Amino acid sequence: xxxxxxSPLEVRVLSKRFxxxxxxSIETYLATEGYVAWRRxxxxxxxxxxxxxxxxxLRGRGGAGFPTGMKWSFVPRTPDKPKYIVVNADxxxxxxxxxxxxxxxxxxxxxxxxxxxxxxVDAHRGYIYIRGEYRYLIDIMDRAIAEAYERGYLxxxxxxxxxxxxAYTHTGAGAYECGEESALLESLEGKRGIPRIRPPFPAxxxxxxxxxxxxxxxxxCAVPAILRDGGAAFAALGTPRNGGTRLFCxxxxxxxxxVYELPMGFNLLRMIDEVAGGxxxxxxxxAVIPGGSSCPVLKxxxxxxxxxxxxxxxxxxxxxxxxxxxxxxxxxxxxxxxRIMRFYAHESCGWCIPCREGTVWLKKILTRVHEGGxxxxxxxxxxxxxxxxxxxxxxxxxxxxxxxxxxxxxxxxGEFEAHLNGRPCPFETVAV
Amino acid sequence: MxxxxxxEAKFEKLLTSYPAGRERSAVVPMLxxxxxxxxxxxxxxxxxVARRTGISPLQVNEAVTYYSMLHKQPLGKHHIQICTNxxxxxxxxxxxxxxxxxxxxxxxxxxxADGEFSLEEVECIGAxxxxxxxxxxxxxQHQMTPEKFDRLVEGLRKLQ
Numbered sequence: 001x002x003x004x005x006x007s008p009l010e011v012r013v014l015s016k017r018f019x020x021x022x023x024x025s026i027e028t029y030l031a032t033e034g035y036v037a038w039r040r041x042x043x044x045x046x047x048x049x050x051x052x053x054x055x056x057x058l059r060g061r062g063g064a065g066f067p068t069g070m071k072w073s074f075v076p077r078t079p080d081k082p083k084y085i086v087v088n089a090d091x092x093x094x095x096x097x098x099x100x101x102x103x104x105x106x107x108x109x110x111x112x113x114x115x116x117x118x119x120x121v122d123a124h125r126g127y128i129y130i131r132g133e134y135r136y137l138i139d140i141m142d143r144a145i146a147e148a149y150e151r152g153y154l155x156x157x158x159x160x161x162x163x164x165x166x167a168y169t170h171t172g173a174g175a176y177e178c179g180e181e182s183a184l185l186e187s188l189e190g191k192r193g194i195p196r197i198r199p200p201f202p203a204x205x206x207x208x209x210x211x212x213x214x215x216x217x218x219x220x221c222a223v224p225a226i227l228r229d230g231g232a233a234f235a236a237l238g239t240p241r242n243g244g245t246r247l248f249c250x251x252x253x254x255x256x257x258x259v260y261e262l263p264m265g266f267n268l269l270r271m272i273d274e275v276a277g278g279x280x281x282x283x284x285x286x287a288v289i290p291g292g293s294s295c296p297v298l299k300x301x302x303x304x305x306x307x308x309x310x311x312x313x314x315x316x317x318x319x320x321x322x323x324x325x326x327x328x329x330x331x332x333x334x335x336x337x338x339r340i341m342r343f344y345a346h347e348s349c350g351w352c353i354p355c356r357e358g359t360v361w362l363k364k365i366l367t368r369v370h371e372g373g374x375x376x377x378x379x380x381x382x383x384x385x386x387x388x389x390x391x392x393x394x395x396x397x398x399x400x401x402x403x404x405x406x407x408x409x410x411x412x413x414g415e416f417e418a419h420l421n422g423r424p425c426p427f428e429t430v431a432v
Numbered sequence: 433m434x435x436x437x438x439x440e441a442k443f444e445k446l447l448t449s450y451p452a453g454r455e456r457s458a459v460v461p462m463l464x465x466x467x468x469x470x471x472x473x474x475x476x477x478x479x480x481v482a483r484r485t486g487i488s489p490l491q492v493n494e495a496v497t498y499y500s501m502l503h504k505q506p507l508g509k510h511h512i513q514i515c516t517n518x519x520x521x522x523x524x525x526x527x528x529x530x531x532x533x534x535x536x537x538x539x540x541x542x543x544x545a546d547g548e549f550s551l552e553e554v555e556c557i558g559a560x561x562x563x564x565x566x567x568x569x570x571x572x573q574h575q576m577t578p579e580k581f582d583r584l585v586e587g588l589r590k591l592q
Contacts, residue, residue: 003561003562003574004561004562082451091558092555092556092558093556094517094518094519094555094556094560095518095519095556095560096556096558096560097558097559097560097561097562099558100558100559125451131558132464132499132501133501133513133557133558133567133570134558135570136570136571136572168449168450170449170457170461171460171461171464171465172460172499173460173463173464173499173500173501173502174499174500174501174502175498175499175500176555176556187460188457189454189456189457190456190457190458190459190460190485190487190495191456191491191494191495192494192495192498193498193499208451208454249560249561250561251519251522251523251560251561251563252518252519252522252523253522253523257560257561257562257563258561259561289518293517293518293556323519323560325518325519325522325560327522331522335521336518336521336522339516339517339518339521340518343517343518343555343556346555347555349498
């Protein structure tokens with residue numbers, strides 16, 4: 001493994017081919033149950049495929065956690081318009097680096113997932129929207145697509161089934177906003193990545209205003225295992241309503257950062273201590289962002305919980321995209337909140353005023369607080385601004401900026417107060 | 433405008449990758465692949481992409497000004513993009529950024545006098561578990577340190 005050693009606690013379903021020799025090649029894929037699920041899908045009706053995916057309790061791995069089978073079932077059955085499959089490979093939520101590995105090590109698993117989705121909704125064309133920075137993955141996916149055409153797994157009359165499907169890669173060019181589904185579709189149509197108002201949702205009016213199945217890379221990659229082993233078996237790997245495994249990306253202050261495939265519901269503290277080797281340098285745990293930078297931070301005392309969508313929602317945070325960012329006792333929470341806000345201010349597409357203005361104002365206030373220029377009234381001002389962003393934008397970027405900020409301020413208010421009225425950052429004083 | 437045969441082939445493939453009448457979808461891919469060859473998005477390129485996709489140059493320009501990887505000015509031969517977002521920040525990304533600016537004597541989005549290097553502070557590049565990370569053009573470098581950065585730069589200089 002060129003990235004990180006696997007952990008014995010992993011349950012490797014989607015990542016089972018990681019590290020195999022020539023794991024990208026169709027030979028390796030076919031020799032390790034590749035395209036078996038596709039052949040099974042051919043013997044099933046579209047309804048049976050949807051039922052199997054629903055039974056798996058697979059929930060969207062891009063961050064929202066919406067049930068994948070239900071999403072697919074919203075695609076109308078009418079044949080009057082072409083239907084599309086779109087893979088969201090615009091992985092750019094800070095803390096997240098898993099889709100990269102899924103495409104790098106097992107590109108055919110993604111293609112097979114697309115094929116099964118296509119059969120379930122009767123789509124005949126699909127696009128993999130890959131962020132521009134991941135150019136080497138576009139090359140890998142293009143090679144895998146070419147191999148699949150050569151072997152008859154893409155194109156006309158796929159393995160004699162009478163079913164046709166064409167797949168293409170599409171490069172982005174640098175825009176976090178394009179990871180949001182409706183902005184991604186705009187971008188795929190050759191425009192600026194600006195979100196669309198919904199409804200209608202992509203299932204009804206997506207790419208070129210046609211019915212579209214749009215899921216994250218990891219969601220599609222789970223589908224072959226679901227059809228191969230059965231939806232019930234996949235569901236049983238996780239917790240109720242949270243089927244399967246998940247690729248967790250552990251980063252920050254741990255001894256063994258890495259991407260690890262663990263069952264849904266795996267305890268967060270165990271993940272940090274036993275999978276990632278604990279907090280590095282023998283330091284104490286201070287806080288964890290459990291699912292990418294949009295997710296409200298958890299204090300160390302809140303981390304003894306199962307990592308599934310429902311448990312994180314109960315803890316007033318989110319499981320998000322699986323990016324677990326671990327921060328030790330020496331981390332300045334104001335600096336962390338500021339860095340995250342700088343990101344959202346940079347990436348706001350500018351379409352909705354509360355987000356466009358709110359993120360920049362919050363960045364300015366957090367900058368001044370961190371530099372010691374803040375005053376008491378800044379803390380209620382941060383609250384007021386964040387409240388005015390929540391729920392008032394076309395897409396979730398405004399919420400994604402406001403929610404973690406509120407959590408940082410509410411949970412570490414004392415730290416924010418310690419920065420006010422000309423006092424220097426207490427953590428930078430310690431470091432020097 | 434004439435391009436290399438490789439780029440022409442790429443354009444041809446792109447223009448047939450989308451349903452008939454939807455050639456506008458190829459705009460961003462065409463721009464970025466052409467930029468790789470030309471070094472920047474030039475006004476002539478904008479006109480050419482507009483002509484080939486059947487939209488107006490203004491519509492192409494709307495895309496150019498939106499996407500952060502598209503740029504109208506040439507960058508260094510080795511464009512070094514350093515991530516300082518949260519996971520990289522926690523593991524020394526900000527210090528790495530400062531070191532890089534000093535080492536190369538340039539700031540954000542600036543190019544060295546010899547045109548060899550340019551620097552950009554970028555947002556998350558998807559290398560969080562192997563932070564701090566950077567990209568030289570499209571190539572990733574993981575778990576960087578100031579020392580590793582110096583060796584990287586010396587290695588690239590020798591390629592000249």
